[in-house]
Every structure is written in structure tokens, then in C-alpha cells.
Amino acid sequence: MRRRTALKAIGIGIGGLVVLGGGGLGVYYAAAKRDTFGKIPFDRALPIPSLAEADRGGSGARVFTLGIQPGETRFKDGPATRTWGVNGTYLGPTIRARRGERVEFAVHNGLDQETSLHWHGMHLPAAMDGGPHQPVAAGGTWRPRWTVDQPAATLWYHPHVHGATADHMYRGLTGLFIVDDEDAEALNLPSEYGVDDVPMIVQDRAFDGDNQFEQRTPLGGSLGVIGDEILVNGTIGPYFDVTTRLVRLRLLNGSNARLYNFGFSDDRSFWLVATDGGLLAEPWETDRLYLSPGERAEIVVAFQPGERVELRSYPSDHGGLVGRLDGFDDRLDICQFRAAGTLAGAAVPPAELAAVPDLAGEPVAEGRSFVLASDQINGRSMAMDRIDFGVREGSVEVWEVTNDNGFLHNFHVHDVQFQVLTVDGQPPEPHLRGRKDTILLVQGKRYRLAMRFTDHTDPNMPYMYHCHLLQHEDDGMMGQFVVLGEGERVGVVPQQHSHP
Numbered sequence: 132m133r134r135r136t137a138l139k140a141i142g143i144g145i146g147g148l149v150v151l152g153g154g155g156l157g158v159y160y161a162a163a164k165r166d167t168f169g170k171i172p173f174d175r176a177l178p179i180p181s182l183a184e185a186d187r188g189g190s191g192a193r194v195f196t197l198g199i200q201p202g203e204t205r206f207k208d209g210p211a212t213r214t215w216g217v218n219g220t221y222l223g224p225t226i227r228a229r230r231g232e233r234v235e236f237a238v239h240n241g242l243d244q245e246t247s248l249h250w251h252g253m254h255l256p257a258a259m260d261g262g263p264h265q266p267v268a269a270g271g272t273w274r275p276r277w278t279v280d281q282p283a284a285t286l287w288y289h290p291h292v293h294g295a296t297a298d299h300m301y302r303g304l305t306g307l308f309i310v311d312d313e314d315a316e317a318l319n320l321p322s323e324y325g326v327d328d329v330p331m332i333v334q335d336r337a338f339d340g341d342n343q344f345e346q347r348t349p350l351g352g353s354l355g356v357i358g359d360e361i362l363v364n365g366t367i368g369p370y371f372d373v374t375t376r377l378v379r380l381r382l383l384n385g386s387n388a389r390l391y392n393f394g395f396s397d398d399r400s401f402w403l404v405a406t407d408g409g410l411l412a413e414p415w416e417t418d419r420l421y422l423s424p425g426e427r428a429e430i431v432v433a434f435q436p437g438e439r440v441e442l443r444s445y446p447s448d449h450g451g452l453v454g455r456l457d458g459f460d461d462r463l464d465i466c467q468f469r470a471a472g473t474l475a476g477a478a479v480p481p482a483e484l485a486a487v488p489d490l491a492g493e494p495v496a497e498g499r500s501f502v503l504a505s506d507q508i509n510g511r512s513m514a515m516d517r518i519d520f521g522v523r524e525g526s527v528e529v530w531e532v533t534n535d536n537g538f539l540h541n542f543h544v545h546d547v548q549f550q551v552l553t554v555d556g557q558p559p560e561p562h563l564r565g566r567k568d569t570i571l572l573v574q575g576k577r578y579r580l581a582m583r584f585t586d587h588t589d590p591n592m593p594y595m596y597h598c599h600l601l602q603h604e605d606d607g608m609m610g611q612f613v614v615l616g617e618g619e620r621v622g623v624v625p626q627q628h629s630h631p
Contacts, residue, residue: 159350160453165359165461168396168443173467177369179325180307180332183224185234192233192276195226197248199267199304200241206360206367210342215242215302221365223306225330226288228279230312235276240267245629246299247273249291250308251425252407252568254281254546254585257592257613262545263293263515264592268629280586281548282485283315284409284566285381285427287332293515297355297387297601301346303365305332305385315410319481321379321431327476329371329378333465334362334385335458348602349456353538354388355602357458361444363466373434373470376478379404380430380442384422387601389458390449390539390571393420395432396441396464402480405429408548408566410485415561419445423541423571425599428562431480434470442466449539449573457539487565490550490581496526503572503598503608504536512607518593519610521621522584530580534572540603542578543569545594546614549582569599588614590622 185193202220203211217223228234238248245268249261258265259275267273286308290299307330321327335358337347346356363369384391395401395418402414407427414431422428434440442465450459499520501508511519522528529552534540548566551559555576563570570578590613597609613621 160455163349163455163460165458165463167464168462169464171368171464173368173370175366175369177329177371177466178364178366180222180225180330180364182324183218183226188235190233192235193228194235194237196237196239197223198239198241199246199248204303204365206362206365207338207342212338212342212344214344215299215304217304217306221303222332223288223304225307225309227309227311230279230281230283230310233276233278236274238267238273238275240269240271243269245269245292246290246304247292248288248304250286250288252284252286252548253308256587257546257589257594260545260594261288262291262595264624264627266292266627266629268631271629271631273630279310281310282409282566283312284310284405284407285383285429286310287383287385287427291595293513294605297605298346300601301336301344301356301387305334307332307381307383309381314485318484319477320404321375321377321476327375327378328381330364330381331466332364332383332385333391334358335389336360336362351453352456354457354600356387357389358386361463361465370467370469373468374474375476376433376474377476377480378432378434378468380432382422382428382430384424384426386424388424390447391422391444392447393422394418394443394445396443399432399440401433402431403428403562404431404480404484406562406565407568410487411565412485412487413483414480417562420562421447421571423539423569423599424601425541425543425569426571433478434468434474436470436472436474438470440468442468449571451537451574488550490527490583491552493527493581493583495529496523497528499528499530501530501532501542501596502535503533503540503542506603506606506608508596508608508610511610513597513609515627516624517611518613518621518624521590521613521615524584524586524588524614524616527581527583530582532572532578532580533576534574537574539574540572540598540600540608541569542572542596543599544582544596546587547582547584549580552579552581554578584614588616588619590615590619591625593624
């Protein structure tokens with residue numbers, strides 16, 4: 132019996148812990164809320180991930196060499212923490228490529244077990260996707276290649292090993308993948324990497340008494356591992372020196388399970404300019420922004436000379452009666468911004484950003500329904516040798532997705548960026564009106580997602596769709612589809628083998 136099903140069976144589900152909350156459980160529940168507002172010293176400069184270097188291959192492609200390796204990283208005073216990283220001991224470099232460029236990778240696995248790297252949000256052939264069917268053996272090297280063909284966006288990469296994604300990501304295998312294009316570069320948006328265009332990989336981690344990562348799942352929790360320390364780009368309590376009036380933050384929720392409700396300590400507003408798949412049509416001004424695991428957002432923040440302000444995560448409305456156990460009531464300081472006495476540049480972002488394709492009026496080739504519940508999608512657990520369905524290349528499909536078991540889930544689709552048509556029959560909120568590949572599923576609501584499948588047909592090699600709360604994914608909340616060319620039928624998944 133899987134963990135969340137078992138919890139429901141013994142009454143520790145939504146409201147169950149409150150009912151059983153006498154004695155020790157009641158004390159545990161009362162103490163579960165974490166509050167670090169005003170308590171973080173912010174005594175370390177925010178590190179900026181280096182940009183990955185590339186050689187020019189014989190085919191003209193840019194060739195990136197990525198080495199997955201074990202190591203030790205010092206996050207706090209005392210012993211160093213055993214970690215994994217890419218071209219380093221923790222996290223990996225930021226990969227940057229332009230639309231239309233041919234890219235190749237040499238991904239070497241220096242661990243003592245197989246792992247993988249998945250290019251989250253990238254439109255590419257299924258065999259290059261880095262999902263569970265492309266593991267890299269210990270000591271082996273994988274060489275994917277493709278042409279970047281999608282709008283400018285903040286994507287990322289991480290392991291996708293069937294049944295072990297949560298563990299491999301928690302150890303540190305994560306990095307950003309930024310796609311650039313001429314349209315985005317023509318806008319007057321902050322764009323100097325590490326100066327006014329700042330990557331922020333936000334993660335939670337728990338440490339034991341020896342400073343080693345502890346994969347701690349809360350008693351009665353439903354999401355997986357929840358940490359009590361917040362890292363940004365691998366650093367606890369960082370500050371960032373602001374030198375411009377506008378700063379663009381590329382936010383990634385790189386946690387396994389924690390939901391963040393981002394805002395600033397003075398409740399200032401900021402502009403959302405891009406979501407998972409790229410720029411919005413126009414900036415959306417807000418003072419709060421939810422990101423579930425795997426989601427990205429680009430926000431633009433205005434600063435005044437000489438001020439200090441903290442980026443925070445505020446309590447969430449989506450946790451239910453026992454959401455406190457999974458961090459929904461937490462108040463967390465994340466990063467401090469320290470503005471210089473004189474700031475350069477513009478004070479507001481451009482009023483118009485990008486033309487966002489609208490699929491609402493397109494002919495729909497197929498409608499599908501997906502219900503996420505009990506570590507399954509539509510009552511089925513993931514099976515590596517089962518292709519759940521095929522989609523036709525060039526077609527538009529509408530998928531209706533529902534979270535139906537009282538626990539938080541989200542939904543990620545490989546290869547495509549989708550458009551949110553409606554939420555419970557209503558137009559989506561502004562933060563859901565851009566291109567998305569991962570979406571938070573609020574319990575009981577129906578999300579209609581439109582997506583067009585183009586290029587990269589393969590009747591045998593599947594893409595994934597799954598919950599991106601990683602314990603849920605590892606426990607089986609995942610399925611597989613293939614993209615079919617004209618006349619092709621769903622084939623058979625090749626026998627899995629690691630890249631030697």
C-alpha cells in the first residue's frame with residue numbers, strides 16, 4: 132500500500148491529523164509551522180551559476196560537456212555536506228543557447244550508479260529528452276543533439292531516473308537552460324546575466340546533526356520531502372547587491388515538494404513577464420506569485436536607491452486542514468536585496484512583450500481527460516513498457532486535468548508548451564495566460580489545456596506526463612505518449628539500456 136493511500140486508510144488524511152491531534156500529535160502539529168521572517172542574517176553574497184562553455188563541433192553545433200560527479204559542499208559551519216553536482220559539487224552551470232542553434236552534449240556520469248539529465252521544457256526528439264528511457268550508466272557518456280526551436284524562455288535540467296528522481300535531485304543535480312531569441316532581445320528588459328538578469332534556483336533542504344542532507348518526510352504529510360532550510364543557488368541566507376532600478380529574477384522552484392508563494396517583505400508589487408515557456412503578451416503586476424515544483428517565472432522588480440528588502444515565501448491557501456505539515460503555513464525569508472545609493476536604467480518594463488499563440492479557436496483533433504489520485508493517473512500507475520496513447524503530429528489536443536484525492540499535485544507534459552484555456556470553466560488567472568509546461572492543480576478544479584504537437588515523430592520512444600511533486604512521480608503518478616507521423620501507429624518501447 133502506497134504511503135498516501137495508507138495514511139487515508141488509518142485516518143491521517145485531510146482533517147485526520149486534527150481529529151487524532153491529542154497528545155504528541157497535537158504538539159507535533161502545533162510546532163510544524165516554520166517562521167524565519169526577520170531571523171535570517173543574509174551574510175553571504177548570492178552566487179551566480181557560471182555559464183556553461185561550449186566548443187564548436189565539426190557539424191557546426193555548439194558542444195557542451197557536462198560531468199555529473201559526487202563531491203562535498205559547505206552550506207553551513209561544521210562538516211561539509213556530501214552532494215552531487217554537474218561540473219562542480221552542487222547544482223550545475225547555466226546552459227545558454229539561441230533559437231535556431233544546433234546543440235550537442237557529452238553528458239558523462241561520474242557517479243557509481245546510473246542517472247540521467249532531462250531537459251525540462253525543451254521541444255526536442257523523444258530519444259534526446261533525457262527521461263527514464265535515456266539513463267546514463269555509471270562511468271558512461273550520453274550524447275544527445277538537437278536544434279533549439281522555441282521562443283526565448285527559462286528552462287532547466289535535472290535527473291529523470293524512474294523511481295529515483297526525487298533522490299537524485301535532492302542530492303544536487305539541477306541547472307538552468309536559458310533559450311534566447313531576437314524578439315526577446317529587442318525588448319527593453321533587464322538582460323545582463325548576473326547583474327540585472329538574475330537566476331534564482333530556490334530549494335528547500337533538511338540537514339542532520341552532521342550537516343548531511345536528510346530526506347525528511349513530515350509525519351502525516353502528503354507531498355514528500357520538506358526541508359527547513361532554504362537555499363538559493365546553493366546558498367543559505369544570500370543577499371544580492373542591486374545596481375539598477377529594474378532587476379529581472381528568473382525564479383525556479385527547484386524543490387522536490389515545497390510550494391512557494393513569493394512576495395516581498397514590504398508587499399511591493401512586481402511584474403510577471405514570463406512563465407515556463409516564455410514571455411507573456413504584456414506584464415502582469417502583482418504582489419504574490421505561486422510556484423509549484425518545476426515551475427519557472429521571470430519577474431521584474433523595481434528598486435529605490437539605498438533600500439533593503441527581502442524576497443519571501445508567504446503562507447499558501449492550497450494546503451487544506453493539515454497543510455501545515457507540508458509547509459503551507461510556513462513564512463520563509465529567501466534572499467535580501469541591497470540597493471546601491473545610485474541606480475541605473477529604466478524604472479518600468481515595456482508595456483508589450485510578445486505575441487502568444489492562441490489555440491482557443493483551433494480545430495481540436497482529440498480531447499482527453501486525466502484524473503490524478505492515489506499515485507496514479509486515470510487509475511493506472513506508470514509502466515515503462517506501456518505507451519498510454521499516441522498523438523498525431525501537427526494536431527491540437529485539449530487535455531482536461533483534475534486533481535481528485537485531496538492532496539496537492541501539479542502536472543507536467545514533456546516536449547510541448549500548453550495554453551490554459553479554462554479553469555473550472557472560467558478564463559485562467561493572468562499568471563496562467565502564457566506558455567506553460569507545468570501547472571499547479573488545485574484540488575477539485577478542472578484545467579483545460581490546449582497543446583499542439585509538432586515535429587519529432589517516433590512511434591516507439593515516448594514522452595512523459597506526470598506530477599512534478601517528485602515522490603508522487605517516483606511512486607507511479609506518470610504516463611507515456613508518443614507523437615505519430617502520417618500513417619504511423621503506436622509501437623513498442625525499446626528495451627531499456629543505459630548509455631555506456
